[in-house]
Amino acid sequence: MKQRSGPLAGIKILDMTSVIMGPYATQILASMGAEVTKIETPEGDNMRHVGPMRNPGMGHIFLHANQGKRSIVLDLKRPEAQEVVLRLVEHADVLITNVRPQALARLNLDYDSVKARNAKIIHISCCGFGQDGPYAARAAYDDLIQGATGVPWLMQRYGAKDPCYAPVTLADRVTGLHAVYAVTGALFARERSGEGQAVVVPMFEAMAQFILGDHMAGLSFDPPAGDAGYARLLTSHRRPYKTKDGYLCVLIYNDKHWRNFFDAIGEADRFTVDPRFSSHGNRAANIDEVYAEVGRIMLERTVSEWEALLDAADIPNMPMNSPQDLLDDVHLRAVGLIRESEHPTEGKLHTMGNPTSWSNTPLDPKAAPAPHLGQHSVEVLLEAGYSAAEIARLMAEDVTASSSPVQI
Incomplete structure (x- = not known):
């Protein structure tokens, strides 16, 4: 052999x-x-x-x-x-x-x-x-x-x-x-x-x-401090965002990302003015509304426009690939x-x-x-x-x- x-x-x-x-x-x-x-x-x-x-x-x-x-x-x-x-x-x-x-x-x-x-x-x-x-x-x-x-x-x-x-x-x-x-x-x-x-x-x-590593959540505590399930992973808005001409995977995660995102779309004050976005804890508590709002904004541009804007702002994003796309991925x-x-x-x-x-x-x-x-x-x-x-x-x-x- x-x-x-x-x-x-x-x-x-x-x-x-x-x-x-x-x-x-x-x-x-x-x-x-x-x-x-x-x-x-x-x-x-x-x-x-x-x-x-x-x-x-x-x-x-x-x-x-x-x-x-x-x-x-x-x-x-x-x-x-x-x-x-x-x-x-x-x-x-x-x-x-x-x-x-x-x-x-x-x-x-x-x-x-x-x-x-x-x-x-x-x-x-x-x-x-x-x-x-x-x-x-x-x-x-x-x-x-x-x-x-x-x-x-x-x-x-x-x-x-x-x-x-x-x-x-x-x-x-x-x-x-x-x-x-x-x-x-x-x-x-x-x-x-x-x-x-x-x-x-x-x-x-x-x-x-x-599974429990993500989703034990409130059941981690005795007595429970809430229900099972990590809310960010379970919101129905956590999915590739629809744009004008397709879909794009975007994760605006930390404070720096959110500041850069609002700067990039011309709403620089929103990070501090809108309490839903102003801290990691606030975003987690309002995750459905946060993701839904990003979904609304993403409809305003095409995939290529968003890729250029988000890359320039150092905001993580990736295409939504199919198996064929993976075979061709450079x-x-x-x-x-x-x-x-x-x-x-x-x-x-x-x-x-x-x-x-x-x-x-x-x-x-x-x-x-x-x-x-x-x-x-x-x-x-x-x-x-x-x-x-x-x-x-x-x-x-x-x-x-x-x-x-x-x-x-």
Whole structure:
């Protein structure tokens, strides 16, 4: 396998995750240089089958969430496949899963089982709920966790006609970022102690922390000092402002911004004369009226006129972009986040790099393309010490499968 670069070069990760939360985390770890081996069922990760796609089993989300990884097929319902994982564990640094812990124990791949084969293993369990509470064994998906942590309630408070989910896999990706630091933090702890450990990364708790950080509000106090909800985020006027010919995102935030804004529109005295605008506290207390008034004023000019005026006044503003606009964005192109790559079977793709930059351990700008199902099964088994005859037997018994023409 190609020698990797980056801060996690040399780290070997076994990836027993699927859909988005876990694969998003392990793709980030792969982009940082880790060698990630993705363990898939014979049917493959569900996201392989979600279009659009050019070829079966290579859906768009799968392509983005699985760059830089290898794929081995193992039917983990079979004891022989469970033994393969345990042999791979012997030479791995991290095993990360989003299999429910109760099912993982039935597969003999819980922490105690893998620790018996590698005392230094870091076992990351991404699951729906913390394992010390009454929800421990419940299934969890992004929609369910968004609902359980108040996202639809917030959307309705914001102005949606009915409760609705955020149109992104918010819970999956928030929790995936928690999984990334869980891996890197546990690796750092092992460097100091020489010991591995088990880390549980639960979706419900991760999203509850995320939501309550903004919206606990008056409920922070006992007895309550008001209702839940951060008013500035919930006002229906907090949205891109309509102009004469389009929309513009503007945040007039601190006292300097407000003074500059009123100067720019020829109402310099208004900051001190109108008490609704004269301090941060007053603006927060009158946020609906404040944002509504700005919305009225923004209708007086075009987008380009406002951009010129606000830039000159040093007032933060950005265009309201679409996904297509992001692909064409000059900044994202310049920093290398948006790039083109050539997939061996899927052709030319728009792909994303890692958003961070490193002075001493730079990341490899050319990630390997997302793998076909079982593309590396033979390669991984050979590395684990299986003979050609053993691999042939495992294939004949449907314990594993390969899409690669590699000869054994």
